[in-house]
Every structure is written in C-alpha cells, then in structure tokens.
Amino acid sequence: MRLQAKLIGPAAAVLALLLLLLLPRATAAQATTGTIEGQAKDAQGAVLPGVSMTATNVETGATFHAVTTESGLYRLTYLPLGRYDVRAELSGFRTAVTEGVRVGLNETAVVTVTLQVAAVEQEVTVLAQVPIVQTTKSEIRRTYDERALLDRPVTTQVSGFAGRSVYNFATLSPGVTTPVRFDRAFLGSGGSNVIANGTTARSSNFELDGISNVDPEDNDYRVAVSVEGVKEFEVITSNYNAEFGRAGGAQARAVSKSGSNAFHGSAYEFYFDNAAFNWPGNPLQSQRCSEAERQQNPTRCYAEFTLNMFGATAGGPITRDKIFFFGLFENNVRRGENFASGLVPLRTERTPDTGSVEGDRIISEWLTLYPQPNRTDVNIRRHETNVPFDYDTPNPFLRVDFNLTNASKLMTRYDLRNQDFKITRVFPSNGGDIVDRAHTGGVALTHTFSPTLVGEFRGGYAYRRVDLPTERGFEAMPTVVVTGLGTLGSTSTQFPIFRKLYDYQGNGSLTWTKGRHAVKAGYDLHRTFNNGIQSDNVRGLITFGNGYGRSGIENFLAGTPTQYVATIGDVERNFRYWDVAFYVQDDWRIRDNVTLNLGLRNESVTDWSEQDGKTDFGYSASLLNLAPRVGIAWDVTGDSRWVVRGAYGLSYDRVNFFFLRSLQFQPPVTRTVTVLPSSEDEPLRIETLSPSSGTVASSPLTVFDVDPAFELGKVHTWNVTVERPITRTTSVRLSYVGSATRGLPATLILNRAEPTPDATFFDRQERRPDPTIGNLQRLANASDGNYRALQVSVDRRMASGFQYQFSYTYSRARDLASDVGFGSGDMWISMTHDADLLFAQTGDNSARKADLYGPSRYDQPHVWSFNFSYELPWKDQRGLVGALANHWQVGGTAYYRDGYPINVTCGENSSDCNIDGFAQDRPNVLDASVVGRQFQDKPRNEADTQVQHILPTAFDQAIAPGARGTLPRNQFRTDDIATFDMALIRHIPVVRDQRIQLRFEVYNLFNNTFAGAPNLSLATPDDFGKIASVSGNRSIQIAAKYYW
Structure with missing residues (x-):
C-alpha cells in the first residue's frame, strides 16, 4: 500500500528533527x-x-x-x-x-x-601494546590517518574543483575501481569515483562527521572535503554493521579535526601553472610553447592559466579542558584563459535576406554574435580565441567541541563551499554565471547514562544551490543550431537550471553493555527536498538545416528554420522524499577470542513526490526492507597473531533522482512540441515562429514511465578474511570477497516493432503494438550482477619514519546494466524483441540475461595501488651537512588499473540494425579473432590516428528483425592505466613547535601515457577502429606550508 506522507516545508522539517533529537529513546548514528x-x-x-x-x-x-x-x-x-x-x-x-x-x-x-x-x-x-589487527569486527575497510592524508601527493587539478579532496584516497582502497585516475566515474551524468566490489557509481554513501554529504541528484558527494581539515578517513567496502546503510556499496566517511588544549595551526599555498608545469608524454598531446609558437598555433599549446590553492587552519582551547575550536579557510583560485574555437559565417555571408523587416532584425542580431574567421589556414570558417575562465572557491569551516560534564560531550560544526564562476565560450550568448553553493552543519551530543549505557544523538542540515543560467543579456534567447556553423545561445537546451536541494537529518544511538553482549540500537532519519526549474527546450531550439533546396547557412540568412522544438507549460518542480531506518546490532563475545556481529536494519523510503501534484512517477513507498547482517571474528591463537573473519550482509541502494529526471515533465502540465514546415513550399518563418506555426510533428511521442512495483535495489555481500601481523607495525590481510546485486535500476524498451518476414526500416511504427506512440521506456528493477574477488592488503603504521599501504585486487564483475547514466556507451538495452516485455509481464529475466549478461563497465580484473611516506634516514647530521641533508621526506602513490570494457555499435538504419524501433544495437561477428581485443596502440602523430586497429569488415550489420547480434556486450577494452606520483618534502625547523614545509610534487613521474578509446561506431566506417587521442602526462605542483 502506498504511503501518503504529509508534505512539510523546510522549517517544519527542522522542528521535527529537533524534537527527535530530544527524545531520550533516540537511537542509529553513523x-x-x-x-x-x-x-x-x-x-x-x-x-x-x-x-x-x-x-x-x-x-x-x-x-x-x-x-x-x-x-x-x-x-x-x-x-x-x-x-x-x-x-x-x-x-x-x-x-x-x-x-x-x-x-x-x-x-x-x-x-x-x-x-x-x-x-x-x-x-x-x-x-599501550594494542593489537594492529581487528579481532572483534568482520567488515572490510581501509583507513587513512591525518599523517597519511597530508604526506601523500594530492593534486589540485581534479575536475569539479575538488582538488586535494579526501575522497581522492578512496580509489586506493582494495576492491575499489574507477576507470580514470582520481576523477569521478565516466558517466555523462555524474556519479562518484568510489565503485566498490561490483556495485555502481551511485551505490556509495558519503559522510562528514556522521552527517550525510550525498547529493540526491546523482548520489555523488555534495561537496569535496579538504585533506587539511580531516582527522581520519575510512572507506568500508564490504559487510559493515547494521548501523551503516543508505547504500549497497562503500561507506566513505571522514571525521574533521578538533581543537585541543594546545594551540596549533598552519598556513599553506599550492601552486600550479598549466603552461609551465606540464610535460607532454606524446607528440599528439598539447605542447609547451614559446610565445611565438603560441601565436602561430594556440591549439597545440597548453592553455595559459594558474591554480593557487591557499588556506589556513587554527585550533586550540577556548576554555581549557572544556571548550575547543578548530577552524579552516581554503580557497582554490584559477586565473587565466581557456582556448575556444568555432565555425562562423564568411564575410560574404553576413547579409540577411528574410523578406521582412522583423526577420532581418532578428537574423542581424544573431549574425553580430559571430566573430570573423581568423584561422582560414585550418578551415575557411574557423575562428579561434582565448577566453577568460577565472574562479574562486572559498571554503570556511568551523568546529567547536564542548566537554559539558564528565558525562556529556557536544560537537558543533559548520561548513560552506562556494563555487561561483563565470563561463565564457567562443561566442557571446554561449556562457553564463554559474552559482554552486553548499552549506552543511551538524551537532552531536554524547551522554553517558550509566557505566553500561551510553547514547549519541545527532542532527544535521545540508543545503545546495545550483544555478546554471543562460548568459546575462541573453536570458530569453533560444538555442540556435545552424548546420555548418557554431551554436548560438546556450549550448545546453536544458539551461536555465535553478535547483535548491535540502537534506534535514536526525539520528542517534544507544549502546548497552551487558555480560558478553554490546548492543547498539538506533535510527537514521532524512527529509530531502529537491526544488528546481529544469526542462529541455524551455527557451526553444531553432534548427536551420538543409532544406527547401537550400543549405543550412542559406536558410539562416533567409530566416527559414527547418525545425522548431519548444517545451510548453510549467517547468518548476518541488519534490520531497522521506528516508527512515531503524537498526539493532549485537557484538556478542561468545568466547574470549570469538565475537559474533549480529545485526538487523530496516530501511523505509517514500517515493519522490511533487508537492503540487504536477508529476506522479507512479511507484509507491517501500516501507519494509529488512537488511540482516551477520559476521564472526575469531582470534585463533588468542593473542591476535592469527585472525579469521567471515560475514554476510544485505544492503539496499537508493533511488537517486537522476533515475527519474527524464520522467519529471509529463503532459498535461508540461509538453514538448516539435514544429516542422507544412511542406517544402511553405517554410517556417523566423518572424512568425511559434508552437502553432507550421505543422506540429506527427512523429510518435516517446513515453517514459516507472514500473509500479519499482523498489530499492538489493546488494548481497560476503567475505572470508584471514589477517595477521607480520611485524609489530605491519599486518597482511587476504580476503575472498563477493557480491550479488539484484534488481538494480535499468531501462526496459516496450512497444517495440513486431518482427515480420517483410519488415523494413520504414514500417517500424506500423508494426508497433500501439502505433500511436513510439518507444515506451520503463524504469524497472531489471539489472542483476555478480562480483568475485581475491583482495590482498598490507598496511604498515608509522614507525621509524616509514608508513605504507599496499593493495591488490583480482576480480571478475558481470552484470546486465552497469548504470543507466551510461546511455549507449554501456549497451544496456536488450536487442531481443520480446526480452524486455517478458520481464515486464512475468519478471522472467532469462532472455535479457542471455543477451546482456557480460563484463560490467566497471570490470577491471587487475588493480593494485601502493602509497607510502618515508623520512629519509640522514636526519641527524650536524653542521653544513646537516643544514642540507636533515629533515627530508618522500611520499608517493603508485597505481595500476586494467582497461575498462567498451562496445562496437551498429550504424545502419540509424543504429537500429534489427529494425525494432530502438537503436544501440550490436552487430554480428564475422571475424571471431577480433573479439576480446584491447586497444593499447598509442598514436604518436597524425598518420597514426588514421590507422584502423580493427576493421568494420569484421562485423555484419544485417540482423534479422527483432533478433540480437552475435557480438556479446562489452567485449573490448581500453588501454591500461599506470602511474606514479611523488612528493619531495623538506621540513625547516624555526622555533619550538614551528616549522616550514616545502613541497615539490610530481604527478605521473615516468610520463606514462595511455591510448584513448577507439571509435567503435559502425555509423562512421571510415573512422572505425581509429584511436585519435592519448592521455596522461607529467605535471608538477609546488607548495609551501607553515606549521605552528
């Protein structure tokens, strides 16, 4: 039965959570x-x-x-x-x-x-002689303490303004894969870089001080967390206790620094110059250029910009033994330019001739937005320029801790991340003033009720505002596409986007110790709001293509569009969502050397509901989602020399809003109209263009919906682990880890064209069961997956100036759909005509598995990493030798990852080779020897980019109607990635506890490169199998710090 939750506003949600915090029974903080x-x-x-x-x-x-x-x-x-x-x-x-x-x-x-x-x-x-292996828990985790976070090289250059983020370390954990270095996953729609043990890029949970740091749009982290403000960071990849949930994958959790009875702090700056601090690893890459070379051919040169990340920290007592503070301010400043280019009208193509005064005025205004061509040696229409691209990302952070009494402790914290910047592109009207601001805050009260009963109660608030507007002065301008020229207006038809996201949280827990039992019970409540304005084509999309006997440019000058698309209606939506969990956990020491970890969690979620009823996704609340957790930890010898652990657990993924984004605008409140000319002799006119002009396109509408039985996807995980110390400071761990994902989100394509003996590409619509509509795309729990891995981890705690962590994972990941966000890249749509229909009607997934089950997009069989910090041993020299040789330190991070799977796609019949009405088809295989090929050939010059490493003749696109190609899904691989980053650090003592630290960091020290993904689309046979790019190059970063 569907839950009809009462919709409440943000203020009421805050009041409700404050009341929950005051309940003496409040129980499940993370x-x-x-x-x-x-x-x-x-x-x-x-x-x-x-x-x-x-x-x-x-x-x-x-x-x-x-x-x-x-x-x-x-x-x-x-x-x-x-x-x-x-x-x-x-x-x-x-x-x-x-x-x-x-x-x-x-x-x-x-x-x-x-x-x-x-x-x-x-x-x-x-x-203290505390064992260095865990003898009472059965989870698999990797931790990074403050020293490790600060000693390793961490670049400022990660995409998304997330430089020197603590989340960069998550990719070094055993069982975690990510295809591209420290960046977020290669989804066009976002997603995180923490992909653990066969789950997805949207399956991880992120926290700071026990407060959620998850953006509900993509289930990515809301804000990056600076390593300068983190006390410790952990990634739990498998079999966490019942107190953890809200994800089926990893738990990535950071705890901020706090003050103490001693004043301490730092000031620092990291500096990167893109033009001066990069060294190309391949002649095809951007190059270091002199000024003369830059003037001659700027496209071959590194863009000229600098990054300055500077900040300061301070902590200490406000009242000794009672009140403590820790504060941080950090700003990442970019100054410089980006290269931009586009195709523009010739000087002889600058006079409008629409036949009307109003038409000439409109086209004349748009023509002024096109600059003159200035690189006719490359293309007679080409214009190149450098456009300014500056930003500041100020980030203040404050934490205050109170020792209220011997029995009560209070933590308060506030964090602001401001990422406002202006986008400037090649043409006026293309840019915009971006606003991206996030506020988070929280309080945590810990109280000892008795020596055997202790509680912790927590409240949190998170807010993020994202504005992606059109350029100032061009707010109402449509997107104008002219065949043969660059696009005018906003380059995204979705702009403007104005979004405000709120998350109010209340959680708490009670721990009771009795005999051999330590029982912890609790709850975790979230009230999430996703308010915003966003829709395709709300400003209109005007296309001047070839038609009416004219070229696209000629139609532009004549003011005769060939197509007009506009979204009509209300595009503001305000969605709400409840997420409530309760749990109980019992760590039972059945013997002095054996501990059972027994837990049960229930997660209840509502559907995403629109407050004014403008959108109904059509699925119901899911209130009963029991997640049992069971594990055992056996200290075999009783002295922590050999520990054997095993565990099984069930977790649930969340329904993040990305899955529903394309379904939020539905008739009759909102509809999209495509207007075409009535005939070749009756063209559309720019001066009279409107949704009622011309002929509304009769092409069938694609319908989107959600399976009414849609629910949370399940993730089953298990592990068997053996761990032992090999020295006083070093331990080694060997784990067999498995997972089985069941019912994760995937898209079904229904209402496909029926296969008939005389079927053609042109009669597809007539062959559909309902010819009045096109494809029916349904979001359903239709993807299953399996993961098996052998994971090895070696950890050495800091001793004698040396600390390191090593991990190796040998794994196999298979699934039906790795992520809906991949679109055609993952080929997650079954080609078999009735496979999706069979699942929709009966739940039988066998036909889809026969077609789709194969390597996950995240399948990287061999992954290893090694990170270390070492204080060089000649630190106690005297005199001149000591002045030069003392206090040196090196840190480094090395990693290797196998390439990730990719597909060959059909090209004939608009990639719909089996003519069933939906594209993304795979061909038949003619040459079986090419299947499984990895593309590792790195082009070094323009001639190399024309080499076809695989020929289109290896495949056949003549597929029977409604059948599937014989090429299985995800049978090819990109190049492997291997690199080594190093930091050389010199500490210079000043007085007492004060010192200066100088850092010289080199990324990709050995200048390794890896080949870009080849073109595997048979729609472009002349370019098929060609590799056009190379990635990876050496860069440096310098820094100075002052500690006191």
Missing part, C-alpha cells in the same frame, strides 16, 4: 568515533568484575567511564579520535594505567588489563 574494549583479569587469569575503567583523552582531558561486567569485560564507546590513557581501579589491587592507546575512526582498540594484588594503594603504568 559512528564518527572509536571504541576501547577489553577484559580485566588478576595475575592468575581469573576475570575481575566491578573494575572501574576510565579513559582520558590526552589532548583535551575529556574522560569516559565504564565498569567491567561479571565476565570481566568492559567497553568504552563514542570516544573522539585521538590517544587515551586507560586507568583500571579495583579495591585491593594495584591501579593499572595503560598510556597512549590510539583510538581510530570506527576502530576497536582491545586493551586487556591485568591487576596485581596489593596491600596498599599502588599504581603501575605501562605503554
């Missing part, structure tokens, strides 16, 4: 803290109940208290990250103090205490 647990025994090994255990934070003086149970067990929960002194006290025994216990994010430090009988009160202090 942990941003750590735990110390263990057992107290006497000298003979007997357990000691009633021992008072107190952990004191070394930096802030905050204290946390517990008492051992009848089994001698204790558990100190919700501990802020840092180092602790653990004090054990019991009458008649010497007090034992364990110093320097490190508490990491979502980690459990096991501290076993042995108390000696004493006649008088005495105290024994020992240095």
Whole structure:
C-alpha cells in the first residue's frame, strides 16, 4: 500500500528533527568515533568484575567511564579520535594505567588489563601494546590517518574543483575501481569515483562527521572535503554493521579535526601553472610553447592559466579542558584563459535576406554574435580565441567541541563551499554565471547514562544551490543550431537550471553493555527536498538545416528554420522524499577470542513526490526492507597473531533522482512540441515562429514511465578474511570477497516493432503494438550482477619514519546494466524483441540475461595501488651537512588499473540494425579473432590516428528483425592505466613547535601515457577502429606550508 506522507516545508522539517533529537529513546548514528574494549583479569587469569575503567583523552582531558561486567569485560564507546590513557581501579589491587592507546575512526582498540594484588594503594603504568589487527569486527575497510592524508601527493587539478579532496584516497582502497585516475566515474551524468566490489557509481554513501554529504541528484558527494581539515578517513567496502546503510556499496566517511588544549595551526599555498608545469608524454598531446609558437598555433599549446590553492587552519582551547575550536579557510583560485574555437559565417555571408523587416532584425542580431574567421589556414570558417575562465572557491569551516560534564560531550560544526564562476565560450550568448553553493552543519551530543549505557544523538542540515543560467543579456534567447556553423545561445537546451536541494537529518544511538553482549540500537532519519526549474527546450531550439533546396547557412540568412522544438507549460518542480531506518546490532563475545556481529536494519523510503501534484512517477513507498547482517571474528591463537573473519550482509541502494529526471515533465502540465514546415513550399518563418506555426510533428511521442512495483535495489555481500601481523607495525590481510546485486535500476524498451518476414526500416511504427506512440521506456528493477574477488592488503603504521599501504585486487564483475547514466556507451538495452516485455509481464529475466549478461563497465580484473611516506634516514647530521641533508621526506602513490570494457555499435538504419524501433544495437561477428581485443596502440602523430586497429569488415550489420547480434556486450577494452606520483618534502625547523614545509610534487613521474578509446561506431566506417587521442602526462605542483 502506498504511503501518503504529509508534505512539510523546510522549517517544519527542522522542528521535527529537533524534537527527535530530544527524545531520550533516540537511537542509529553513523559512528564518527572509536571504541576501547577489553577484559580485566588478576595475575592468575581469573576475570575481575566491578573494575572501574576510565579513559582520558590526552589532548583535551575529556574522560569516559565504564565498569567491567561479571565476565570481566568492559567497553568504552563514542570516544573522539585521538590517544587515551586507560586507568583500571579495583579495591585491593594495584591501579593499572595503560598510556597512549590510539583510538581510530570506527576502530576497536582491545586493551586487556591485568591487576596485581596489593596491600596498599599502588599504581603501575605501562605503554599501550594494542593489537594492529581487528579481532572483534568482520567488515572490510581501509583507513587513512591525518599523517597519511597530508604526506601523500594530492593534486589540485581534479575536475569539479575538488582538488586535494579526501575522497581522492578512496580509489586506493582494495576492491575499489574507477576507470580514470582520481576523477569521478565516466558517466555523462555524474556519479562518484568510489565503485566498490561490483556495485555502481551511485551505490556509495558519503559522510562528514556522521552527517550525510550525498547529493540526491546523482548520489555523488555534495561537496569535496579538504585533506587539511580531516582527522581520519575510512572507506568500508564490504559487510559493515547494521548501523551503516543508505547504500549497497562503500561507506566513505571522514571525521574533521578538533581543537585541543594546545594551540596549533598552519598556513599553506599550492601552486600550479598549466603552461609551465606540464610535460607532454606524446607528440599528439598539447605542447609547451614559446610565445611565438603560441601565436602561430594556440591549439597545440597548453592553455595559459594558474591554480593557487591557499588556506589556513587554527585550533586550540577556548576554555581549557572544556571548550575547543578548530577552524579552516581554503580557497582554490584559477586565473587565466581557456582556448575556444568555432565555425562562423564568411564575410560574404553576413547579409540577411528574410523578406521582412522583423526577420532581418532578428537574423542581424544573431549574425553580430559571430566573430570573423581568423584561422582560414585550418578551415575557411574557423575562428579561434582565448577566453577568460577565472574562479574562486572559498571554503570556511568551523568546529567547536564542548566537554559539558564528565558525562556529556557536544560537537558543533559548520561548513560552506562556494563555487561561483563565470563561463565564457567562443561566442557571446554561449556562457553564463554559474552559482554552486553548499552549506552543511551538524551537532552531536554524547551522554553517558550509566557505566553500561551510553547514547549519541545527532542532527544535521545540508543545503545546495545550483544555478546554471543562460548568459546575462541573453536570458530569453533560444538555442540556435545552424548546420555548418557554431551554436548560438546556450549550448545546453536544458539551461536555465535553478535547483535548491535540502537534506534535514536526525539520528542517534544507544549502546548497552551487558555480560558478553554490546548492543547498539538506533535510527537514521532524512527529509530531502529537491526544488528546481529544469526542462529541455524551455527557451526553444531553432534548427536551420538543409532544406527547401537550400543549405543550412542559406536558410539562416533567409530566416527559414527547418525545425522548431519548444517545451510548453510549467517547468518548476518541488519534490520531497522521506528516508527512515531503524537498526539493532549485537557484538556478542561468545568466547574470549570469538565475537559474533549480529545485526538487523530496516530501511523505509517514500517515493519522490511533487508537492503540487504536477508529476506522479507512479511507484509507491517501500516501507519494509529488512537488511540482516551477520559476521564472526575469531582470534585463533588468542593473542591476535592469527585472525579469521567471515560475514554476510544485505544492503539496499537508493533511488537517486537522476533515475527519474527524464520522467519529471509529463503532459498535461508540461509538453514538448516539435514544429516542422507544412511542406517544402511553405517554410517556417523566423518572424512568425511559434508552437502553432507550421505543422506540429506527427512523429510518435516517446513515453517514459516507472514500473509500479519499482523498489530499492538489493546488494548481497560476503567475505572470508584471514589477517595477521607480520611485524609489530605491519599486518597482511587476504580476503575472498563477493557480491550479488539484484534488481538494480535499468531501462526496459516496450512497444517495440513486431518482427515480420517483410519488415523494413520504414514500417517500424506500423508494426508497433500501439502505433500511436513510439518507444515506451520503463524504469524497472531489471539489472542483476555478480562480483568475485581475491583482495590482498598490507598496511604498515608509522614507525621509524616509514608508513605504507599496499593493495591488490583480482576480480571478475558481470552484470546486465552497469548504470543507466551510461546511455549507449554501456549497451544496456536488450536487442531481443520480446526480452524486455517478458520481464515486464512475468519478471522472467532469462532472455535479457542471455543477451546482456557480460563484463560490467566497471570490470577491471587487475588493480593494485601502493602509497607510502618515508623520512629519509640522514636526519641527524650536524653542521653544513646537516643544514642540507636533515629533515627530508618522500611520499608517493603508485597505481595500476586494467582497461575498462567498451562496445562496437551498429550504424545502419540509424543504429537500429534489427529494425525494432530502438537503436544501440550490436552487430554480428564475422571475424571471431577480433573479439576480446584491447586497444593499447598509442598514436604518436597524425598518420597514426588514421590507422584502423580493427576493421568494420569484421562485423555484419544485417540482423534479422527483432533478433540480437552475435557480438556479446562489452567485449573490448581500453588501454591500461599506470602511474606514479611523488612528493619531495623538506621540513625547516624555526622555533619550538614551528616549522616550514616545502613541497615539490610530481604527478605521473615516468610520463606514462595511455591510448584513448577507439571509435567503435559502425555509423562512421571510415573512422572505425581509429584511436585519435592519448592521455596522461607529467605535471608538477609546488607548495609551501607553515606549521605552528
């Protein structure tokens, strides 16, 4: 039964969440803290109940208290990250103090205490010897502490203004694949770069301080998080506890730095000069140019711009032992130009002749937007220029922590990310003033009710505003497309886009320790708003193509469009969504060396509903989605030398709004009209153009809908892991990891043309079951996938100035559809005529699997990475030698990834080779020897770009009506990627705790290149199999920091 949730405004949602925070039963925060647990025994090994255990934070003086149970067990929960002194006290025994216990994010430090009988009160202090392997949890995770985040080279040049983001580290974790370096996934529609264990680019969850950092549009992270403000970062890739959810893939979680009793801070600047700091790895790439070379041929030169990322941090006490602050300000500033080019009318093509005063006026205004050609040596119509492209991205951040009492702690945090900038393109009217601002904030209250009952209650707020307008002064101008010339007006028919996204969150948890059980229960509530204006062709799309016996340019001058497309109606939509989860988790130590992790989570979500009823997607709320989690951790020898773990869990992916974006504008509230000329003799006229002029196109309308039974996709995960320390600071882990995705979103194509013996390309519409419409594209839970992997991880904690992490993954990923956002790139539409219909009517997916099941777009069988930091050993030299040789450090990141799968696509009959009314078809194979080929040939000159590495004659496009091609999906691969980034760092002591750090960072040190993807479309046989580009080159970045 569909949930009819009452729609409430943002203010009411805030009030509701504040009330939830005040409920004493409030329970499921995503942990941003750590735990110390263990057992107290006497000298003979007997357990000691009633021992008072107190952990004191070394930096802030905050204290946390517990008492051992009848089994001698204790558990100190919700501990802020840092180092602790653990004090054990019991009458008649010497007090034992364990110093320097490190508490990491979502980690459990096991501290076993042995108390000696004493006649008088005495105290024994020992240095912590905490096991470096997890002995009580069954999840698979990788953590990066503050030192690792700051010592590794992290570029400022990542796309999306996300330079030096902590999320760049997620791609180094075992089981994570991403096809292109640290960038976001290669989806035209967004998606994240964290693709874990066979899930998708929209299957990961992102948090900062336990507050969601997810953009509901694409399920990507909302804002980048600077490494300068992060205390610790973790990526949980498999089998997380029941307290984690809202995704079937990875949990990428960062905790910000906090203040302490000591004042500390930094100031820094990273600098990159694109023209001076790049070295091409291949003659086909952009080159370093002299000024004369730049004037002669700017297209061959690196664009001239600079990036300055500068900032400062400061932290310390406001009131000693009570109130602490940490603040950060960072700005990424780009100054310079981008190269731009386009085709323009000749000097002899600048006089309109529409036959009317109004028509001449309109065309004359548009003609003035075209500059004169200035590169006639390349093309007689070509115009080239450098256009300014500057931006600033100021990011203030403030966190304040309060030790209210010994029993209560409070954290507050606010973050602003401002990414406003102006886009300037080759023609006036193409650009716009972009606004992209995000505010996030949160509070967290931790309270100890008793030594065995502790709670944490959290509230969060996130807001993002995105404006993608048309250029100022051209707000109402349509997009004008002239065959043979560059486009005027906004280059995207979707502009303007004005979007405001809100997410109000309330979550909390209670942890109760009883005997051998540590039970945690909780909830996680989100109220999300997606308000905005966005629609294709709302300003109109006017096309001047070939027609009426004239060329496109001649029609432009005559004011006679060949097509006009306009969206009519209300394009404002305001969507709402509820997301509520409850869970319970029991970590049960059934023996001293065996822990069971038992959990159950239920996730309830509503549909995306429009507040004024303008859109109804047609699917219902999903209230019962039980997610069991079970795991075991076995300390085989009882001394943390060999640990065996295993787990199974069920999680659910979210319905992010991208899946529904193309369905949000529906008749009768909104409709798109295509106007064509009534005949060749009655052309459309620019001065009278309107949706009622000419003839409304009779071409059938493509219909979009959602399966009424649409629900959350399921992700089953499991692992078997063996881990052991090989030195005091280094551990090795071997895992068998698997996942099975079931019912992930995919598109079905219904109402296809029926196959008949005499079928032709031109009678497709007549052969449809309902000839009054075109294709019916239905979003449904139609994709399944499977993943198996062997994962190896070696981690060395910092010791003797050396720290490193290594991971290797050998995997196999297969699915039916990797992501709806791939469009034709992934070939996720079944060619078999009745396969989609069979699934829509009966749920039988066998025909679709026979056609589509193959390598996932994310399938990269071999992936490895290695990152390290090393303080060079000659750091204690004296005199002149010491002045030159001391305090040097190197850091680096190396990685390798196999190429990702790609497809060959049909070209005949507009890529609809089986003439069923839908394109994206695969051909038949004539030469089986080409199947499975990887394209690794890197072109070095223009002649190389004309080489056909695979010939179109290897394929046949004559496919029977309604049948599928014999070429399976995703049978070819792009080139592999391998690179090594290095940072050379010099520390210069100033006075006491002050020092200067100088950094010289080299990216792709060995200047490796990799071939671009070939053209595999049979629609362009002359270019088929050609590789036109090469990626990868060496670049440098320099930086200076001052620490105090």
